[in-house]
Amino acid sequence: MRAPSTSANLGSGFDVVAVAHDAYFAEAYVKLTSGCGVDIKFRGFDPGGDNTVRRAFQHLFERLGRCWGVEAEVDNRIPIARGLGSSGASAVAALAAFIREAGLRVDPAAVVEAAGLGEAAAAGSPHFDNVAAAALGGAVVIASVKPLELVKFSPRLTFVVGVPDVPPMPEKTKVMRSVLPREVPFRTYVAQLARVSALVAGFARSDPRLVALGMSDEVVEPARAPHVPAYARVRRYALEAGALAVAISGAGPSMIALVEDRDSGAVRAAVERAYAEEGLRAEVKVASTAEGALKDL
Structure with a gap:
């Protein structure tokens, strides 16, 4: 089963919004065995014994009230530690493969919850935005964490x-959260509410112009920008080339620009040029919103 790469936050939607896109993917293969426990092999990057996939399985088994014997192989082709949801996609792909192999019917929210709790292995605390998008696809809003509502x-x-x-x-x-402001002026709070509302309305209407309004942010992004390589140049060049909006993807260092189809080539070339002028090598891709790993389950 495959799970797509994801970009969380999208400007104003900090910790509550994420989109799935087809820039990259993680793939998992599962075989059921006798006994109880999970044996995991990783192709390429190996995150070690305590990882999001293992923890996600533990949480799902607890939720289902039963343990299975599972052999899982994970091929994660999403760049690691780049703000593209690589750890969450690995867990979601593995859980989806297990559910299909076992012939189970599982509430998608339970899968998201298990994978989100598993994210503590990579991020230090649970996070549900990336895993929700990887599991469900499209654009996902976390309406509530306790209880989890998607x-x-x-x-x-x-x-x-x-x-x-x-x-x-x-x-x-830890670093990218430590730089965030602890409080903001009330007028900033109101403006941020308007932006998040525009973001959600844009998703509902499939309106890139509204989504672009929502991708503007004066709370989180300004605090994180100094820690993102080439942020200012990439943002400026992308907007000059026709991008509707530009944001940090998750906690970075990747960046994501919302574009009209007709401008995608020009914006891609502009972003490539921006990184080159900063003396950085970079992979720049045109991507579209993608289906999630649970779409056929």
């Missing part, structure tokens, strides 16, 4: 995703 939209959106080739930031999630 709202999925299926907009048709086109993006340009820029992935710089830079060394991983040590304790990236």
